[in-house]
């Protein structure tokens with residue numbers, strides 16, 4: 001029997017949002033305009049009135065955040081060795097050097113105990129990732145940043161809707177970047193947001209976002225820097241507004257499903273599960289570590305076997321220093337043993353709000369069957 005594939009992620013766009021998209025498409029104004037402004041305003045209200053600017057991706061938001069913070073050639077930025085590669089690429093793109101720090105095996109978040117040793121006189125910022133939506137310890141992070149005089153750029157691509165001690169990620173701290181890619185907890189198809197600390201930095205962000213260009217009241221333009229082009233369209237913004245209205249429900253459903261995985265897999269000795277002590281976790285992904293060497297199978301074979309049973313599996317992520325390009329730059333992934341292990345053993349099981357409870361049970365059954373056959 002062939003079941004339809006259960007994907008590892010699936011966006012959930014409701015009919016109200018689809019109708020709102022149609023209205024914008026028919027309106028005669030489809031690029032950045034009043035809906036993008038309303039999306040920024042709504043995000044800002046969520047984030048306690050902080051400055052928020054939306055753009056085409058989290059990658060753009062991270063790069064602009066670094067530029068706004070004045071980070072460039074001769075500077076170093078501390079980045080977790082386990083993340084999506086954009087976390088390190090953006091540091092190189094502004095001309096600075098990523099300095100990797102290993103992650104913690106249980107949380108998959110940057111190991112804050114190893115930050116002190118990574119700081120040099122050239123270090124300008126720490127760029128932690130709230131992995132899978134589990135917040136980094138922000139008390140300790142900002143204490144470290146303050147002690148060393150560093151900026152913080154939170155890569156919160158996984159963490160829209162996550163909370164640190166009851167406060168939404170983005171509502172406190174320094175520069176915070178969100179992603180609205182379709183696989184993330186909420187989507188604008190492609191999109192991102194940057195939360196900033198001051199009106200001056202928000203103005204600088206606007207320049208980097210749109211050609212370095214600013215119009216005065218008379219409509220005359222002036223250019224202040226060689227900005228890029230990453231403004232968000234109104235079509236994308238109305239999708240974002242529709243998703244924001246449902247964000248709490250998405251997170252609640254994700255948490256329920258993640259806890260069901262943890263319950264069903266509780267007695268399971270086959271690998272490493274994420275921690276369940278997770279107040280504030282938004283569960284963007286549910287990752288499991290499997291000892292493929294011991295199982296005598298490759299991850300590719302595992303993914304194919306799961307797919308053959310109708311279960312989609314993702315990989316988040318390989319350790320960044322293990323990629324060919326980073327090896328050529330002289331990085332050695334063996335210096336980050338936990339990131340290296342997670343990078344080799346991690347798989348992401350299906351998790352999205354419209355999944356049924358029974359889907360979790362089915363995924364776990366197929367998982368036991370595929371792994372147990374070995």
Ligand SMILES: *Cc1c(COP(=O)(O)O)cnc(C)c1O
Nearest residue numbers: 057058059084086157179180181
């Ligand atoms: C998805 C992701 C990004 C990039 O997000 P885009 O919106 O696709 O640019 C950056 N960092 C992490 C950790 C991510 O997971």
